[in-house]
Amino acid sequence: QQQVKQSPQSLIVQKGGISIINCAYENTAFDYFPWYQQFPGKGPALLIAIRPDVSEKKEGRFTISFNKSAKQFSLHIMDSQPGDSATYFCAASITGRRALTFGSGTRLQVQP
Amino acid sequence: DAGVIQSPRHEVTEMGQEVTLRCKPISGHNSLFWYRQTMMRGLELLIYFNNNVPIDDSGMPEDRFSAKMPNASFSTLKIQPSEPRDSAVYFCASSQGQGNQPQHFGDGTRLSIL
Numbered sequence: 577q578q579q580v581k582q583s584p585q586s587l588i589v590q591k592g593g594i595s596i597i598n599c600a601y602e603n604t605a606f607d608y609f610p611w612y613q614q615f616p617g618k619g620p621a622l623l624i625a626i627r628p629d630v631s632e633k634k635e636g637r638f639t640i641s642f643n644k645s646a647k648q649f650s651l652h653i654m655d656s657q658p659g660d661s662a663t664y665f666c667a668a669s670i671t672g673r674r675a676l677t678f679g680s681g682t683r684l685q686v687q688p
Numbered sequence: 689d690a691g692v693i694q695s696p697r698h699e700v701t702e703m704g705q706e707v708t709l710r711c712k713p714i715s716g717h718n719s720l721f722w723y724r725q726t727m728m729r730g731l732e733l734l735i736y737f738n739n740n741v742p743i744d745d746s747g748m749p750e751d752r753f754s755a756k757m758p759n760a761s762f763s764t765l766k767i768q769p770s771e772p773r774d775s776a777v778y779f780c781a782s783s784q785g786q787g788n789q790p791q792h793f794g795d796g797t798r799l800s801i802l
Binding site for chain 2: 608610617618619620621622625627665669671673674675676677678679680681
């Protein structure tokens, strides 16, 4: 059972544009929602994370929007740059259990 | 600072052979995770340890897979006997403290079973 659904599978954005990646979850016990960024040949690296007691978190050009009632959250990359080209994974976990459930990933390509 | 170190980076072996993947977590981290990444199934948690003790191994595919953490600075994931469907990238990650601390991933071992 896929507990975290991620879309789109791939995304092409022009330099300077906004990249938007969406995730939906099923398990209402999830209370921690990180996003990971993965470059080819590397392991995923934590980008930004949010807990359900806030609706938005911003770090630089990266923003997470969270909708608890809809069980959805999204990553927005403002002013997308070619260096942002990577695969992005949303994830979810339950505090105390630590194990992350990952979405299927979105391959982002930012064209110069 | 040294990150999570995995070895080997690449492994190619024939079906039926034993495969051992190694991981050195970040010093001071008390949780260690093994993940498998494939195109079909994405990133899947296989097992995780807390303070060297296996906490959840429900993701381990079958008895051919085993993982150990003999001390705080070393873990192994073993596949015996290996099968072509085990071909994947295997990641090790570690984190420290309690609660939702960031997991730091190694660069993975790309395993190909012929």
